[in-house]
Amino acid sequence: GQNIDQPTEMTATEGAIVQINCTYQTSGFNGLFWYQQHAGEAPTFLSYNVLDGLEEKGRFSSFLSRSKGYSYLLLKELQMKDSASYLCAVKDSNYQLIWGAGTKLIIKP
Amino acid sequence: TAGITQAPTSQILAAGRSMTLRCTQDMRHNAMYWYRQDLGLGLRLIHYSNTAGTTGKGEVPDGYSVSRANTDDFPLTLASAVPSQTSVYFCASSVGPERETQYFGPGTRLLVL
Numbered sequence: 001g002q003n004i005d006q007p008t009e010m011t012a013t014e015g016a017i018v019q020i021n022c023t024y025q026t027s028g029f030n031g032l033f034w035y036q037q038h039a040g041e042a043p044t045f046l047s048y049n050v051l052d053g054l055e056e057k058g059r060f061s062s063f064l065s066r067s068k069g070y071s072y073l074l075l076k077e078l079q080m081k082d083s084a085s086y087l088c089a090v091k092d093s094n095y096q097l098i099w100g101a102g103t104k105l106i107i108k109p
Numbered sequence: 110t111a112g113i114t115q116a117p118t119s120q121i122l123a124a125g126r127s128m129t130l131r132c133t134q135d136m137r138h139n140a141m142y143w144y145r146q147d148l149g150l151g152l153r154l155i156h157y158s159n160t161a162g163t164t165g166k167g168e169v170p171d172g173y174s175v176s177r178a179n180t181d182d183f184p185l186t187l188a189s190a191v192p193s194q195t196s197v198y199f200c201a202s203s204v205g206p207e208r209e210t211q212y213f214g215p216g217t218r219l220l221v222l
Contacts, residue, residue: 004151031208042199042213043152050208087151095207096167099151 002026004100006088011106012078020073020086020103028093034062034073035087037102043087047073075105083107112136113214115200121220122190130185130217132200140206141183143167143175145196146216152199158183159206190221 003025012018024032031050035043049055049064049071061074073086085102092098116131134141143155154167158177172194174186183202187194198217203209 033210042215045210045212048208048210089152091208096154096157097152097211099153101149101151 002092002098004088004090004098006086006100006103008101009104009106011108012075014078014080014107014109016078017074017076018078018105020075020088020105022071022073022088022100024069024071024088024090024098024100026090026092026098029066030091030093030095032062032064032071033089033091033097034060034071035089037085037087039084046086078107080107080109113200113202113212115198115214115217117217118215119218119220121222122187124191124221125189128187128190128219130187130198130200130219132183132185132214133181134183134200134202134214135181136202136212137180138202138204138212139180140203140209141177142201142203142211143173143183143185144199144201145169146199147196155185155198157206192221195219195221 006022034046037043047062054063059076064071085104087102088100089097113134139160142157144152153169155173156175158164161180200214201211203211
């Protein structure tokens with residue numbers, strides 16, 4: 001079966017750095033996506049990795065290792081507005097997105 | 110630009126009744142999708158359409174039907190609602206079905222009693 005695993009919840013302090021991990025087992029791989037979802041809102045796109053390595057976009061970076069079936073999302077200089085759920089999703093061989101259950105990130109002052 | 114709109118925002122529906130959730134996009138995207146999101150679970154694909162005139166079944170299609178008469182609209186119909194269809198429903202679209210990013214509508218919160 002296809003599976004995406006990520007921690008259910010994480011807590012971090014304002015101004016700090018947090019790393020959210022995602023491991024996956026899918027039938028085929030056509031890219032990995034990270035989305036942010038605030039409570040009661042729609043998911044919004046954060047990043048896309050299809051090749052191994054680090055993609056940096058402002059305070060957010062995403063890393064991919066295809067051989068290990070592993071990705072992480074790194075958030076720097078945390079702000080209170082970063083409190084949200086972070087969703088990891090992989091496009092399989094049929095180009096369908098397989099979604100993790102999401103990691104709820106709680107930021108404390 | 111509006112992007113993707115969904116209607117209604119929320120609905121309470123009696124079991125056994127039918128309902129159509131509406132989704133419209135103005136980005137001229139070819140591919141559109143319907144997902145449901147339940148607490149503790151990842152988004153699950155109900156139906157999808159890679160281009161106008163075609164549709165396909167996702168992971169959880171039973172009890173739902175879709176149509177794609179044109180590029181902009183992708184309605185989702187529940188023929189006879191059951192309580193297990195209580196969920197938040199998201200419509201999404203992408204330029205194409207392959208590696209492109211999916212963009213989401215605001216969602217419809219449905220309660221079936």
